[in-house]
Every structure is written in structure tokens, then in C-alpha cells.
Amino acid sequence: MLKTNQYSNTIPPIPNICEIFSNCNSYCFANNAKCFPSLASHQEGSLEGIRTTVLKPLIGALVHDVSSLVEEIEDPLNNLSLLIKNNTNSKDLVAWRPTGIxxxxxxxxxxxxxxxxxxxxxxxxxxxxxxxxxxxxxxxxxxxxxxxxxxxxxxxxxxxxxxxxxxxxIPTESIEHHIVENLFFEDLDQNTSFDVSQPKRMKAS
The missing domain is CATH 1.20.5 (Single alpha-helices involved in coiled-coils or other helix-helix interfaces)
Incomplete structure (x- = not known):
């Protein structure tokens, strides 16, 4: 079923459509029956049977077609309602309409x-x-x-x-001499210890 909104009343319910069509058909059939006064006055039962026989399948076909149409346009109408609801444009903005040209x-x-x-x-x-x-x-x-x-x-x-x-x-010899001196004094510091607290006497030669 279509969602309820301010535009839902533009599509009458299916039972109302059937009732309107039935009333219209009865009125038209009664007027047409006047063309055959003898049939309309003496055989009203037969005339009503003909009308019912013609009207019943016609109403069934009409209900089927309208139901199919409603199912087909249900989603587009719901989407249209959602677009209208979420529309942020000014209400004074006039929508475009075909001019006919x-x-x-x-x-x-x-x-x-x-x-x-x-x-x-x-x-x-x-x-x-x-x-x-x-x-x-x-x-x-x-x-x-x-x-x-x-x-x-x-x-x-x-x-x-x-x-x-x-x-x-820097000359190469100076570098080698400097390296040798450093190595010599390092060995001397490691292998030689001096006791300065009790100096030793040197023996006479």
C-alpha cells in the first residue's frame, strides 16, 4: 500500500473506483435499455443478468489493472514524497512546467x-x-x-x-716517528714502576 502523505488522496481506493464504475455502468446500461422498452419492462431479470454478466468480469479486469498500476507507481511515488519532504529549496521557488511549445x-x-x-x-x-x-x-x-x-x-x-x-x-717519516715514540712510551709506562717513597742508593763503582 502507498504511504500516507498529503498527496495520497489524489488516488482513490480501489473499492471506491469499483463502486463509481458500477454506478456509472448501471446508469448507462439503464439508459441504453430504454431503447428496448419491451425487454426493459417485461424481462427485467434477464436484463439484470446480462448487466451482471458483463459488469463482473469488467470490474475484475479493472481491479487487476489498477492494482498493477498502483504496484508499479508505488516506489516512484514514495521516492517523490521523500524528495519533497527533504527538499531544502525555498517554497516560493516556482517549479518548471512545460509551456506547451x-x-x-x-x-x-x-x-x-x-x-x-x-x-x-x-x-x-x-x-x-x-x-x-x-x-x-x-x-x-x-x-x-x-x-x-x-x-x-x-x-x-x-x-x-x-x-x-x-x-x-705531514711528512711520512714524522708520522712514523711519532707513532714509534707513542708506542715506546706506552710500553715504558706499563712495564716500569718507580718507588718514590724509599729512594735506592746507588752503589759505588
Whole structure:
């Protein structure tokens, strides 16, 4: 069954439709029966039987068709009711209606579609612009970091070159002599102990 809303009364219930159709059919059948006065006056039972025989399958077919129609349009009508309920536009906004002029209606429809597509394109352009700005900031930050690292590398390279130049200016013999002296004094410190509390007397020769 259709959901109850302010537009549900535009579709009469099926029993009401059948009653309206039955009354209309009875009225039309009675008027048509006047064309045969002898049949209408002397054989009313036969006439009523004919009317019932014709009306019953017709009402059944009508009920079936209307039921199928209601089932078919139930979901679209419910969705329409939901859209109307959730509509955020101003109530004073006049909805578009066909003018009856095909050319004008086509133009109005195309204008509406083009405006919608324009809005979508504008949103896509704005999103692309924001992404490009963020990417530019990342590239800018990366370049600054690269420059800082390059400066540190240059500084350490200069220190290393100065160290290499200093080492190259020292003679090899001086380096070897310095190493030998260090080793000699290290061995001397480890193997020799001096007792300064009781100095030993030297023997006369």
C-alpha cells in the first residue's frame, strides 16, 4: 500500500473506483435499455443478468489493472514524497512546467542540464586547483629541504678536504716517528714502576 502523505488522496481506493464504475455502468446500461422498452419492462431479470454478466468480469479486469498500476507507481511515488519532504529549496521557488511549445520546452530543458553540468565542472576545477596548490607547497618544501641537505654536504665535504690536505702536508717519516715514540712510551709506562717513597742508593763503582 502507498504511504500516507498529503498527496495520497489524489488516488482513490480501489473499492471506491469499483463502486463509481458500477454506478456509472448501471446508469448507462439503464439508459441504453430504454431503447428496448419491451425487454426493459417485461424481462427485467434477464436484463439484470446480462448487466451482471458483463459488469463482473469488467470490474475484475479493472481491479487487476489498477492494482498493477498502483504496484508499479508505488516506489516512484514514495521516492517523490521523500524528495519533497527533504527538499531544502525555498517554497516560493516556482517549479518548471512545460509551456506547451516544444521548441521552448527543449531549450528550457537544455538550459537546466547545461547549468547542472557547469556546476559539476566548476566543482571539478576548484578541486583540481586545490590539489595543485597542495602539490606546489609540497614541491616547494622538498626543494628547500634539498637545498639544506646540499649545504650540509658541501660543508662536510670542505671539512673532509681540509683534513685530507692537512694529512698530506705531514711528512711520512714524522708520522712514523711519532707513532714509534707513542708506542715506546706506552710500553715504558706499563712495564716500569718507580718507588718514590724509599729512594735506592746507588752503589759505588
Amino acid at each position: 516544444p521548441e521552448q520546452d527543449i531549450i528550457d530543458h537544455d538550459v537546466k542540464v547545461l547549468k547542472s553540468q557547469k556546476k559539476i565542472l566548476e566543482e571539478a576545477i576548484t578541486s583540481s586547483r586545490n590539489k595543485r596548490i597542495k602539490l606546489f607547497e609540497r614541491v616547494k618544501s622538498g626543494r628547500a629541504k634539498c637545498a639544506e641537505n646540499q649545504e650540509k654536504i658541501s660543508k662536510f665535504a670542505n671539512i673532509l678536504n681540509e683534513t685530507i690536505d692537512t694529512c698530506s702536508s
